Amino acid sequence: MxxxxxxxxxxxxxxxxxxxxxxxxxxxxxxxxxxxxxxxxxxxxxxxxxxxxxxxxxxxxxxxxxxxxxxxxxxxAPNTATCYADSLVFPKESTNWPERLPGTALLWFRNDLRLHDNEALRLANRAESLLCVYVFDERYFFGRSRRGGFPRIGGHRAYFLRECVAALRQALRSRGQELLVEVGSPLELIPQLVQKFHVQHVVFSKEVTEEEVATENALVRTLEQAATQGKVSAAIQCHAVWNSTLIHIEDIDYALPGKVSPAPSTRLARASNGDPSSALPPFPNTFTTFRRQVEKTWPVRKTWKCPETLQSLPAEALSFRTVAWAGALPIEYPAEATRVGVEPPKLLLMRPFPDPRACYDFHGGEVMALSRLQEWMWQSRSLTTYKETRNGLEGPDYSSKFSCFLAHGCLSPRLIYAQVRNFEARLQSNESTYWLLFELLWRDFFRFTAAYHGNALFQRAGLRHTRPREGALGGGHERRPRSAVTRRREELTSDALLEAWCQGQTGLPFIDAAMRELLLTGFMSNRARQVVASFLVNDLGLDWQLGAEWFETQLIDYDPCSNWGNWCYVAGVGNDPRSGLRYFHPLKQAHEYDPNATFTKRWCPELFWADSALIQTPWKWGPKMQKAFRVTLGEQYPHPVVTLREPGRPRTASTKAQTPTAVKEQPNESI
Ligand SMILES: Cc1cc2nc3c(=O)[nH]c(=O)nc-3n(C[C@H](O)[C@H](O)[C@H](O)COP(=O)(O)OP(=O)(O)OC[C@H]3O[C@@H](n4cnc5c(N)ncnc54)[C@H](O)[C@@H]3O)c2cc1C
Structure with a gap:
C-alpha cells in the first residue's frame, strides 16, 4: 500500500x-x-x-x-515541543516537592498517558533513575459491572487504550526511556517491581473514585508491610500527584479529601486522607457556586513541557530494553485469562469493525490528541462557533472530541486552556471560546464532587441520599386506553427493555439511532447522551445505574466522575439545583436537533424511505404508510416499547404530579 x-x-x-x-x-x-x-x-x-x-x-x-x-x-502531527512552545512554560512550583529524589523512582502511569504537562512525570524525573510502568488492570478487563453484569471495558475503549499505551511507549523511547507494560493486578505487580529494581519512590497520579482510591491505599499498605519485612527499602515513599483537572485541587478554597497540602510528599496514607472537617468550607452543591468562585481569578496553572531527555533507566533494567521482558502490548488476553473463566477475551483488545458512519475516527495517543487540538481549534477554527454547534449530532467538528483524550490523560486540560487563551489573544474571543472553558469546568466540578462525595456517586440514591422514585413511568407517558403497543410495554420485562435500549431496538428511531451509534463506535454526542439517559430513567422506568454501567462498557471517553455525575444529574439524584428528574422528551429533542432526520436515518437505515416529518413516530404508521416507507413494523423495525405523549400537549393533573421537570435550558447552568 x-x-x-x-x-x-x-x-x-x-x-x-x-x-x-x-x-x-x-x-x-x-x-x-x-x-x-x-x-x-x-x-x-x-x-x-x-x-x-x-x-x-x-x-x-x-x-x-x-x-x-x-x-x-x-x-x-504537531511536535509538542515546537508547536505549543509559547504556552508550554514551566509553572510555578506546584507543591513542596523535593528538588531531588534519591534513588530510583517508579512512575506508574494510570489515566495520565502523556508526556506534556504531566506532573507525576515531572516529579518522578527528579530521581536518579526512572522506571516507567503501565499495567492493564485485570479487574477492568476481566471484571463485570455490579448490577448489569456488563464487561467493565468494551472493545472500543480497550482498543483506544491500547493505542494510547503504544503511543506513550513510543514517546518515551524517543526520549531514551522505556515503558514497561504488564497485564494483571497493579497491587501485585508494582510491589514486585519495587523489590526487583530497589525502587525508593513510587509516583502516580491521584484518582478520586472509590475503586481507584482503594487501590492506591492498598498499594501503600502493601509497600509499608513489605518495608517492615525488609523486602523493599525502608525509605520507600509513595507520591500521589494531582494531575487531571483544569483547576488544581490546592488552588480552590474548599475542604476536599485528597487535598494534600501542606506536605504532599509524605506517605500517601496520610496524604490521601485529607481532613474534610478542616476549617475550609465544604465543596458546593451547585455548579454555579463553584464556577463563580473559579471565574473570579481563573487560577489555572501553566503547563509543563516535557524535557527532551528523561532520567535513565535503573541499571538493573537496562537489559530488558531489547528483550520481551519489557512486555508486549496485549493484543490478546494473556493465557491466565482462561484461568478465571471469562469468555474468549481476545475480542476486547481488538478494535470492533470501524464503522464508516462514525462522526470521528478516534485513535488514541498524545500525538493524536495534540493533532486534534491543532486541527479543531486552529485549522478549522471550529472553536469560534462552538457554542452554537455543540449540541450537534453529526460530523467531526460540532464539538471538540477532546473527551476521549482527556479521559485517558493524553491531553492536559490546562493545555486546552492555554490554547484557548492564546486563540483569544491572537484571533477571536467570543462566547464560544468561553464556553469550551465553561464545559471544562463542568468536568472539574464532577471530579471534585466525586472526591467530596466518594462512594455516594455510585449509589442508587446518588448525592442526594434520597431514594429515587421506584420504577416510575415518567412524564412521557400518557394514560390511554390500552393499545397493542402499550400492551407490549407491559409484557416486556425490565431485562428485555434494557436489552432493547442497549441494542438500539426500542422502536423509537431517535433513541435507537443514538444507542446504535454508541454500540458501533463507542461515542455519542452530549445531547444524545442526555436524551437516551432521560429515556431510560423516565420513560422505561429502569434503574439509572444500569444505564451508567452500559455507558461505562461502551464509551471510549468513559470517565467515572463525568459519567456517574451526569447520570446522577439526569436521574435527579445529583447536584442539580432544580428538584425532580430532568426530562428530555425524545420526540421534541428529535424534532429540534435532527429536523431532517439525517442522524436518525444514518443509524437506522431501515427507515431510509420514511418521510422525515413522520419518521419519529412509526407507531402511527398504518399499513399503507408502512408499504410506502418500505418497512413493516415488527419485522424490519421493532414496535415501540413505549408510547410517548406528544411533546407540548398539556399534562393532566394526575400526570403532572408524577412527571419530571421538562428541561428548559438555562444558559448559565446547562451542561
Ligand atoms: C449520561 C451522560 C454520560 C456522560 N459520560 C461521560 C463520560 O463518561 N466521560 C466524559 O468525558 N463525558 C461524559 N459525559 C459528558 C459529555 O457528554 C461528553 O464529555 C462530551 O459529549 C464529549 O464530547 P466532546 O469532547 O466533543 O465535548 P465538547 O462539547 O467539545 O466539550 C469539551 C469538553 O468539556 C467537557 N464536558 C463537556 N460536557 C460535559 C459534561 N456534561 N460533563 C462533564 N464534562 C463535560 C469534556 O471534557 C469535553 O471533552 C456524559 C454526559 C452524559 C449526559
Missing amino acids: FVSNAGWIHFHRPRSRPAAALYRQNGRLPWNRRRPRARRQNLETMRAVLEDWFGWDLDARVELDLSHITPHPERE
Whole structure:
C-alpha cells in the first residue's frame, strides 16, 4: 500500500484472492491532499477493504502501518515541543516537592498517558533513575459491572487504550526511556517491581473514585508491610500527584479529601486522607457556586513541557530494553485469562469493525490528541462557533472530541486552556471560546464532587441520599386506553427493555439511532447522551445505574466522575439545583436537533424511505404508510416499547404530579 505522487492510494493485492474481484474491490482511491475529510473517508474505506480481506482478525494479524504515507500537511502531527512552545512554560512550583529524589523512582502511569504537562512525570524525573510502568488492570478487563453484569471495558475503549499505551511507549523511547507494560493486578505487580529494581519512590497520579482510591491505599499498605519485612527499602515513599483537572485541587478554597497540602510528599496514607472537617468550607452543591468562585481569578496553572531527555533507566533494567521482558502490548488476553473463566477475551483488545458512519475516527495517543487540538481549534477554527454547534449530532467538528483524550490523560486540560487563551489573544474571543472553558469546568466540578462525595456517586440514591422514585413511568407517558403497543410495554420485562435500549431496538428511531451509534463506535454526542439517559430513567422506568454501567462498557471517553455525575444529574439524584428528574422528551429533542432526520436515518437505515416529518413516530404508521416507507413494523423495525405523549400537549393533573421537570435550558447552568 503506498501513496503515489498524484495522490492516489494504491493497495497491494493479497495473492490468495482472484485478481478480478480484488481489482473491483480496491482499484485506486483518490487521496486529495487538500481535503482531510476526503482523505479520512478514503482511509476508512481502505481499512474496510482490508478488514474484508483479513476478516475480523485484521488487528491481531496485521498492524496497519500508515507511517509511510506522507501526512497531509494540515493534519501533520504537531511536535509538542515546537508547536505549543509559547504556552508550554514551566509553572510555578506546584507543591513542596523535593528538588531531588534519591534513588530510583517508579512512575506508574494510570489515566495520565502523556508526556506534556504531566506532573507525576515531572516529579518522578527528579530521581536518579526512572522506571516507567503501565499495567492493564485485570479487574477492568476481566471484571463485570455490579448490577448489569456488563464487561467493565468494551472493545472500543480497550482498543483506544491500547493505542494510547503504544503511543506513550513510543514517546518515551524517543526520549531514551522505556515503558514497561504488564497485564494483571497493579497491587501485585508494582510491589514486585519495587523489590526487583530497589525502587525508593513510587509516583502516580491521584484518582478520586472509590475503586481507584482503594487501590492506591492498598498499594501503600502493601509497600509499608513489605518495608517492615525488609523486602523493599525502608525509605520507600509513595507520591500521589494531582494531575487531571483544569483547576488544581490546592488552588480552590474548599475542604476536599485528597487535598494534600501542606506536605504532599509524605506517605500517601496520610496524604490521601485529607481532613474534610478542616476549617475550609465544604465543596458546593451547585455548579454555579463553584464556577463563580473559579471565574473570579481563573487560577489555572501553566503547563509543563516535557524535557527532551528523561532520567535513565535503573541499571538493573537496562537489559530488558531489547528483550520481551519489557512486555508486549496485549493484543490478546494473556493465557491466565482462561484461568478465571471469562469468555474468549481476545475480542476486547481488538478494535470492533470501524464503522464508516462514525462522526470521528478516534485513535488514541498524545500525538493524536495534540493533532486534534491543532486541527479543531486552529485549522478549522471550529472553536469560534462552538457554542452554537455543540449540541450537534453529526460530523467531526460540532464539538471538540477532546473527551476521549482527556479521559485517558493524553491531553492536559490546562493545555486546552492555554490554547484557548492564546486563540483569544491572537484571533477571536467570543462566547464560544468561553464556553469550551465553561464545559471544562463542568468536568472539574464532577471530579471534585466525586472526591467530596466518594462512594455516594455510585449509589442508587446518588448525592442526594434520597431514594429515587421506584420504577416510575415518567412524564412521557400518557394514560390511554390500552393499545397493542402499550400492551407490549407491559409484557416486556425490565431485562428485555434494557436489552432493547442497549441494542438500539426500542422502536423509537431517535433513541435507537443514538444507542446504535454508541454500540458501533463507542461515542455519542452530549445531547444524545442526555436524551437516551432521560429515556431510560423516565420513560422505561429502569434503574439509572444500569444505564451508567452500559455507558461505562461502551464509551471510549468513559470517565467515572463525568459519567456517574451526569447520570446522577439526569436521574435527579445529583447536584442539580432544580428538584425532580430532568426530562428530555425524545420526540421534541428529535424534532429540534435532527429536523431532517439525517442522524436518525444514518443509524437506522431501515427507515431510509420514511418521510422525515413522520419518521419519529412509526407507531402511527398504518399499513399503507408502512408499504410506502418500505418497512413493516415488527419485522424490519421493532414496535415501540413505549408510547410517548406528544411533546407540548398539556399534562393532566394526575400526570403532572408524577412527571419530571421538562428541561428548559438555562444558559448559565446547562451542561
Ligand atoms: C449520561 C451522560 C454520560 C456522560 N459520560 C461521560 C463520560 O463518561 N466521560 C466524559 O468525558 N463525558 C461524559 N459525559 C459528558 C459529555 O457528554 C461528553 O464529555 C462530551 O459529549 C464529549 O464530547 P466532546 O469532547 O466533543 O465535548 P465538547 O462539547 O467539545 O466539550 C469539551 C469538553 O468539556 C467537557 N464536558 C463537556 N460536557 C460535559 C459534561 N456534561 N460533563 C462533564 N464534562 C463535560 C469534556 O471534557 C469535553 O471533552 C456524559 C454526559 C452524559 C449526559
